[in-house]
Amino acid sequence: MAIADIDARDTRQIAASFDLTKLPPDFYADPYPYYRALREHEPVKRMPDGSWFLTRYDDIVPVYRDFKAFSSDKKKEFGAKYGATPLFEHHTTSLIFNDPPLHTRVRRAIVGAISQRHIAAMEPGLVKLVDGLLALMSEKREVDLIDDFAAAIPIGIIGNLLGVPHDERGPLRGWSLDILGALEPVLTVERAAGGNRAVTDMLAYLKTLVDERRAHLRDPDTDVLTRLIVGEEGGEPLTENQLLHQCIFLLNAGHETTTNLIGSALHALSKWPDQKAKLIEQSDDVERMKTAVEEFLRYESSVQLGNRITTAEVEVGGFKLPPDSRITIGIGAANRDPAQFAEPERLDVGRTPNRHLAFGTGAHQCAGMALARLEGAIAISRFMARFPNYALSGEPVRGGRVRFRGFLNVPCRVG
Ligand code: HEM
Numbered sequence: 001m002a003i004a005d006i007d008a009r010d011t012r013q014i015a016a017s018f019d020l021t022k023l024p025p026d027f028y029a030d031p032y033p034y035y036r037a038l039r040e041h042e043p044v045k046r047m048p049d050g051s052w053f054l055t056r057y058d059d060i061v062p063v064y065r066d067f068k069a070f071s072s073d074k075k076k077e078f079g080a081k082y083g084a085t086p087l088f089e090h091h092t093t094s095l096i097f098n099d100p101p102l103h104t105r106v107r108r109a110i111v112g113a114i115s116q117r118h119i120a121a122m123e124p125g126l127v128k129l130v131d132g133l134l135a136l137m138s139e140k141r142e143v144d145l146i147d148d149f150a151a152a153i154p155i156g157i158i159g160n161l162l163g164v165p166h167d168e169r170g171p172l173r174g175w176s177l178d179i180l181g182a183l184e185p186v187l188t189v190e191r192a193a194g195g196n197r198a199v200t201d202m203l204a205y206l207k208t209l210v211d212e213r214r215a216h217l218r219d220p221d222t223d224v225l226t227r228l229i230v231g232e233e234g235g236e237p238l239t240e241n242q243l244l245h246q247c248i249f250l251l252n253a254g255h256e257t258t259t260n261l262i263g264s265a266l267h268a269l270s271k272w273p274d275q276k277a278k279l280i281e282q283s284d285d286v287e288r289m290k291t292a293v294e295e296f297l298r299y300e301s302s303v304q305l306g307n308r309i310t311t312a313e314v315e316v317g318g319f320k321l322p323p324d325s326r327i328t329i330g331i332g333a334a335n336r337d338p339a340q341f342a343e344p345e346r347l348d349v350g351r352t353p354n355r356h357l358a359f360g361t362g363a364h365q366c367a368g369m370a371l372a373r374l375e376g377a378i379a380i381s382r383f384m385a386r387f388p389n390y391a392l393s394g395e396p397v398r399g400g401r402v403r404f405r406g407f408l409n410v411p412c413r414v415g
Pocket of ligand 1 (some may be wrong): 110250369
């Protein structure tokens with residue numbers, strides 16, 4: 001059934017038969033009609049595997065806010081999903097899938113080292129990186145918006161954050177795609193094998209990086225890795241294993257997500273010519289560009305799903321959920337909820353207010369959001385100023401993921 005026919009189908013039936021582990025092929029291109037059907041008919045959806053899928057903004061915010069009743073600890077869930085493997089060790093150690101006290105300790109170190117001051121200091125390097133990519137693209141004319149631009153930016157920035165030498169950054173994107181790919185609702189044999197291999201290879205690489213940094217510590221005020229190695233003042237440092245897994249997480253967290261923000265924004269603008277024209281007119285207005293970036297984050301949220309598990313009996317959207325209920329948070333669905341956003345299916349680069357949930361909210365809210373916002377604003381504004389007449393020149397290829405929404409390739413003509 002094509003997406004165009006979806007309105008004609010019984011939306012109640014779409015909601016009733018929805019199963020995140022058995023998605024129809026057209027879901028990947030356009031999940032939003034499905035999200036709409038769920039919001040309207042079964043916003044607290046019990047899935048065949050016993051888990052719950054939430055799609056309404058007002059049901060999701062309280063879940064994010066109450067980290068005690070809605071835990072991020074995934075040991076039970078991932079034990080069943082991964083078995084005793086490197087993927088299990090990695091995902092259950094990284095801060096995003098932990099509760100306090102480990103979460104609090106690691107988060108403090110990371111947030112302290114990615115403060116506004118540190119981010120502002122990265123800006124000149126970011127501008128130089130983006131301008132270098134734009135210059136290369138203008139020589140080629142036929143480009144891939146992902147390979148030639150969107151993916152190259154976070155590799156540069158995140159690599160700098162941990163001080164990964166330039167000539168060692170080659171495998172980072174592949175590792176990141178493989179490790180995060182294993183978080184998809186369905187874990188295929190290939191995804192598990194690729195993810196396990198990537199964790200093993202990345203651990204081996206980071207061990208050499210960490211050993212080298214231990215021998216030559218840098219300024220903990222500006223170097224995230226040194227800060228993680230020495231620990232917070234008065235606090236207990238991380239164990240070697242914890243440290244290596246937080247590094248893997250950090251390298252991955254800001255990678256595919258930011259690539260998708262930039263890639264999806266440029267793709268969306270090519271489909272909304274009036275919004276593109278509006279943005280070109282104001283591409284040197286920093287405040288307006290910041291507003292537009294919020295709209296790209298809302299309209300095509302790079303992270304579409306989040307997860308929690310209940311620690312006690314709780315009420316969500318009028319349903320009583322028992323302890324140990326697995327919850328999937330529909331970020332992409334909440335960000336198109338008409339109860340929160342006027343005309344949510346419309347891209348509006350001037351939308352205010354825009355209280356989207358692309359970065360989550362509450363205790364686990366994205367620790368790198370200021371950096372992601374800066375990367376998005378600089379990349380998109382400079383691209384638009386340089387190539388105002390860019391146009392898609394072939395069929396874009398989606399990443400084929402449900403949790404992370406973006407493209408693998410977007411062929412484009414820039415000259
Ligand atoms: C457009 C880009 C990005 C998006 C959409 C995004 C989205 C998210 C979301 C939704 C969460 C919350 C997960 C939850 O509550 O379960 C999160 C957490 C996190 N993100 Fe991002 N992220 C982006 C970029 C980045 C960057 C650039 C970095 C690092 C430099 C980063 C580092 C983190 C960290 C460390 C956490 C874990 C926070 C915690 O558990 O306390 N992210 N991100």
